[in-house]
Amino acid sequence: MTQIILHHYDNSPFAEKARLMMGFKGLTWQSVIQPVWAPKPQLTPLTGGYRRTPVMQIGADIYIDTNLIAEELERRHPSPTLFPENGTASGGWGGLVAYALWAERMLFWPAVRYAMAWNAEKMPQELIDDRARMNGAPRGDVAKMKAAIPLFKEQLHNALAVLDDALGQGSLYLFGDEPSLADFAAYHPIWFLENNGRKVGGVMAEYLNAQAWTGRVREFRHGTREDMMAEQALAIAREASPIAADPMGEPDENAPAPGTRVTVTPDDFGRDPVEGEVMAASRRRISIRREDPEVGEVAVHFPRIGYVVRPV
Numbered sequence: 405m406t407q408i409i410l411h412h413y414d415n416s417p418f419a420e421k422a423r424l425m426m427g428f429k430g431l432t433w434q435s436v437i438q439p440v441w442a443p444k445p446q447l448t449p450l451t452g453g454y455r456r457t458p459v460m461q462i463g464a465d466i467y468i469d470t471n472l473i474a475e476e477l478e479r480r481h482p483s484p485t486l487f488p489e490n491g492t493a494s495g496g497w498g499g500l501v502a503y504a505l506w507a508e509r510m511l512f513w514p515a516v517r518y519a520m521a522w523n524a525e526k527m528p529q530e531l532i533d534d535r536a537r538m539n540g541a542p543r544g545d546v547a548k549m550k551a552a553i554p555l556f557k558e559q560l561h562n563a564l565a566v567l568d569d570a571l572g573q574g575s576l577y578l579f580g581d582e583p584s585l586a587d588f589a590a591y592h593p594i595w596f597l598e599n600n601g602r603k604v605g606g607v608m609a610e611y612l613n614a615q616a617w618t619g620r621v622r623e624f625r626h627g628t629r630e631d632m633m634a635e636q637a638l639a640i641a642r643e644a645s646p647i648a649a650d651p652m653g654e655p656d657e658n659a660p661a662p663g664t665r666v667t668v669t670p671d672d673f674g675r676d677p678v679e680g681e682v683m684a685a686s687r688r689r690i691s692i693r694r695e696d697p698e699v700g701e702v703a704v705h706f707p708r709i710g711y712v713v714r715p716v
């Protein structure tokens with residue numbers, strides 16, 4: 405089974421990044437809608453506990469994190485490329501991943517906090533509390549979120565100024581006239597602002613380079629999206645076997661050896677550890693094997709950047 409299954413929900417910015425990358429590559433994919441907040445009983449049997457959005461499934465292989473999803477899409481569907489190397493100043497894979505991490509930590513958080521604070525009174529309390537817990541707070545506080553709007557706005561403008569400057573250098577995209585991973589990573593926080601109300605999206609008014617670029621990236625759309633029930637995705641995992649792990653990149657002599665039991669945990673938020681046995685590890689990714697009562701043997705693949713590996 406090689407069909408691409410994306411576990412996601414519509415208003416997720418990181419999922420929008422994955423959907424657009426699939427649109428850019430002209431792919432057909434299966435859409436499984438997962439809950440917006442935990443618990444996610446039809447996702448965690450696949451991941452072993454990881455609950456963030458999106459997750460990509462291909463048979464019994466589970467790909468965590470949009471930067472790894474980008475690499476795996478590239479490996480299976482190389483053209484058009486998300487990692488252009490010729491004729492651009494991208495610095496290759498390293499340059500693009502570094503830019504993506506800037507966008508997804510320094511631009512994403514002010515954008516999301518600003519939009520959520522504006523809309524806090526319209527959001528279900530379960531969602532506010534769930535997101536607060538993911539960041540280590542016992543529960544969400546709408547009044548505190550509202551009071552912090554000026555701070556979030558200031559941080560957001562500072563980050564938008566960086567993006568707008570990078571986009572004002574005469575190329576169509578961040579690293580030249582072809583799009584790359586960096587564009588999809590920087591676009592989805594803007595998409596979230598625009599998708600969550602006129603007041604919130606209005607913050608973009610003065611960033612003309614970013615506005616023009618936003619229009620270009622949006623046009624890649626989502627490819628061909630077909631709906632699938634979560635039960636069917638679980639059955640596909642149960643019937644398939646993981647592919648032999650291709651570690652991609654140089655082997656990592658510092659990583660636990662194949663066969664070692666480890667946990668892999670996000671280093672920023674939503675720190676739910678996933679336990680399994682190392683199949684392969686490079687400096688780019690680590691693949692672990694796990695047995696699950698519902699889906700049998702699955703391989704869960706994580707990027708190395710942004711995730712902590714600990715022997716059990």
Ligand SMILES: N[C@@H](CCC(=O)N[C@@H](CS)C(=O)NCC(=O)O)C(=O)O
Binds near residue numbers: 440471
């Ligand atoms: N680094 C991760 C971040 C994913 C992420 O933070 N997703 C947000 C939604 S856009 C999330 O998981 N929120 C909580 C949830 O969906 O349960 C990636 O690139 O996939």
